Amino acid sequence: MKNLILALISGVLLAICWPTYGIPFFIFFAWVPLLMAEHNIAKFSTVKKKKLAVFGLSYLTFLIWNAVTTGWLYNSQLPDGSKSLLAVLFPVLTNSFFMALVFVFYHLYKKSQGTYAGLVFFVAIWMCFEKLHLVWEFTWPWLNLGNVFADYHQFVQWYDTLGATGGSFWILVCNVLVFYTIRIWEAGRIRKSLIKNIAMSVAFIVLPMIISLIKYYSYSPKTIGTINVTMLQPALDPYAEKYRQDSLTIENDLLKLASENSIIKLKGNENQNIDLYLSPETSLPGPGSISERGFNNSLLINNIKNFLTQHPKSVFAGGISSYYVYKEDEEKPSTASYLDRQGIWVDEYNSAIQIIPNQQPEVYHKAMLVPGVEIFPYINFFKPILGDVMMDLGGTTRSLGVSEERKVFANPYNKSVIAPIICYESIYGEFVTDYVKKGANLLTIVTNDSWWGYSQGHKQLLAYAKLRAIETRRDIARAANSGISAHINSRGDIVEELPYGYKGALMAKVNLIDKETFYTKSGDFLSRICLFVIGALLLFIPGRKYLARK
Structure with missing residues (x-):
């Protein structure tokens, strides 16, 4: 029950952060309850199927997040004029599934290689997941974390350097630092260490905002x-x-x-x-x-x-x-x-x-076509299975050029x-x-x-x-x-x-x-770095086993 409540808290925090109705500053610790629930299951739970428990709790978190922030898809109409329930169910249920699957990958790696390596893996794999959502045919980057400050753009003026993917990286690292601070306190109850970790977390959250506000008020465009x-x-x-x-x-x-x-x-x-x-x-x-x-x-x-x-x-x-x-x-x-x-x-x-x-x-x-409406994702694979069901749902049976x-x-x-x-x-x-x-x-x-x-x-x-x-x-x-x-x-x-x-x-x-910005020239280079980090962390597993045998 405790872990269930933690998962619910994460889902609600993620949902109430989102534009254009939300307060984005909750995002810096919105992941922490879910990370704590995963840690409880991995370390202390007597449940036999821990992977399934982690998947279920994270799916609940992401289902709340997706449903609240993109539930407006229900206003789509079918050819007969009725509301399209599947227009909201398919993306909400599917995207929640993908997100939960990624979180289970983090759980498995953390269980295998320890908390520190696991947290690095968490940041890297989520960054890669968001990058995947920007390039594949099921593309749905609506909930990429860097978008959360869209209505509070004064605090992310440094996106001209790192882009919205830099915002995702910032948010993920902040959540990891807050989670780490709580875990260190629970493990040792050392006040000096707690103060140091809190200061580090606050600095990592606040300093980019201060830099951004300075850029916002000092920026003057050089026009032609x-x-x-x-x-x-x-x-x-x-x-x-x-x-x-x-x-x-x-x-x-x-x-x-x-x-x-x-x-x-x-x-x-x-x-x-x-x-x-x-x-x-x-x-x-x-x-x-x-x-x-x-x-x-x-x-x-x-x-x-x-x-x-x-x-x-x-x-x-x-x-x-x-x-x-x-x-x-x-x-x-x-x-x-x-x-x-x-x-x-x-x-x-x-x-x-x-x-x-x-x-x-x-x-x-x-x-960049809207999946299901302008493009039939991976049509050669799914068309023989689904037939014309997309057309019946107000979508397409083929893809636009x-x-x-x-x-x-x-x-x-x-x-x-x-x-x-x-x-x-x-x-x-x-x-x-x-x-x-x-x-x-x-x-x-x-x-x-x-x-x-x-x-x-x-x-x-x-x-x-x-x-x-x-x-x-x-x-x-x-x-x-x-x-x-x-x-x-x-x-x-x-x-x-x-x-x-x-x-x-x-x-x-x-x-x-x-004039071109640094981001214009470099693009989502943080995502590409995280892809290499994932490769290195996966190669670390057999390397570590080899050294252990030695």
């Missing part, structure tokens, strides 16, 4: 210019309007919003024209998609070009649904599908497009080079730095967060974007279908925003910054 951006927010219901209304009706409303917000008023009553109009994810065409072979003949795209001719030196960028039909002699990627009735191979995309009069539109295809490399859109009228980040991609720190390495001096995010209604979902995704601003030291212009559209500066502050559900446009003067 500014541009005026209008972020369009059409506020279409994704279930009832966005994919059912006539495409021209949707576009006309979008361009009307743009036309009504084509002049920005600055301080001193100075008026300036808009340089960039930004529309949300899949804002066009409504139902269906646009052929990439027919961009030049597309009525929708030509309407935007005609709009731009009335607003000289302006550029339009935003999200579209598109497809590409392959010729017989063209190489087809694995994501291409064969349509029997038409006798053609085709790829479908969630895309970002830049439109300029008298130029061929530029297009980028979303590369992707761009293998990041792409940026340069503006011919000014110095701006934008990163066309699409929705879910904004969670991925190292991934976003690839846009900056390609020359992006402004991050733009086009998104549709209205699938989950007014919930924590769209709020958390907006908060995570603030971390990308800090990591890359770039301003962000964010256009969302129903909100929250926002201008985020390079310190992570939300300068202006439009509320969820509001139909309108947000005009902002955003900075262009071309």
Whole structure:
């Protein structure tokens, strides 16, 4: 019962830390009760199946954490309009299982090699697990520990050096230090040692925050210019309007919003024209998609070009649904599908497009796809087993096409080079730095967060974007279908925003910054170091046995 209570405490502490409702400072000891429960089972419990006991308690902890922080997934709707229970059950139960499995690995290693080596293994394996969640097809980095300070970004300004993965490392080490302090006190009751360990733990928690606050208040961006951006927010219901209304009706409303917000008023009553109009994810065409072979003949795209001719030196960028039909002699990627009735191979995309009069539109295809919705994870293995069950749950039976490399859109009228980040991609720190390495001096995010209604979902995704601003030291212009559209500066502050559900446009003067941060250059190097540490610790086991025999 004592261990059960400890597991419950850890689950509650992890849950109440999370943005955008929580207090993140509990995170520095949220793991400690679960670590203590594991220690009690490993050292003192008479239970025969200790591995199963550790798995059960840790699964309870992670189930609470996942359910409370991502329960908003329940607002997803099935094709018949009912709530999708499996849309929340599958990620919550599955991610909790993966987390508990990782914790059992720590338990086994600690049992084999002792507490000190075990705690090092705990930090390293959790860092590797979070890195795995950033790269595999079941990708779900929503609960990576470094995200916890997204709403308190003033305390993590050093993410421009170590990134959000550095935040995860910091949090894990702090929890280990607090756990170690408690264990040393329980073992020896030596007051001098207790004071020393408490001081060390407090210093490791507080010093990075102090450094961050100094950076926050002393930071001054070195810009190479500014541009005026209008972020369009059409506020279409994704279930009832966005994919059912006539495409021209949707576009006309979008361009009307743009036309009504084509002049920005600055301080001193100075008026300036808009340089960039930004529309949300899949804002066009409504139902269906646009052929990439027919961009030049597309009525929708030509309407935007005609709009731009009335607003000289302006550029339009935003999200579209598109497809590409392959010729017989063209190489087809694995994501291409064969349509029997038409006798053609085709790829479908969630895309970002830049439109300029008298130029061929530029297009980028979303590369980090939402599992189950835009990508069927490990389709060759699971499709024969699951069949079309994903479609019945509002998901997909195949995967969208992707761009293998990041792409940026340069503006011919000014110095701006934008990163066309699409929705879910904004969670991925190292991934976003690839846009900056390609020359992006402004991050733009086009998104549709209205699938989950007014919930924590769209709020958390907006908060995570603030971390990308800090990591890359770039301003962000964010256009969302129903909100929250926002201008985020390079310190992570939300300068202006439009509320969820509001139909309108947000005009902002955003900075262009071309200097690369250390994190942009190095990426998640702490995760890669932890991978080598895991290898060394595993090799240590046979090495230690060999030395013992000697």
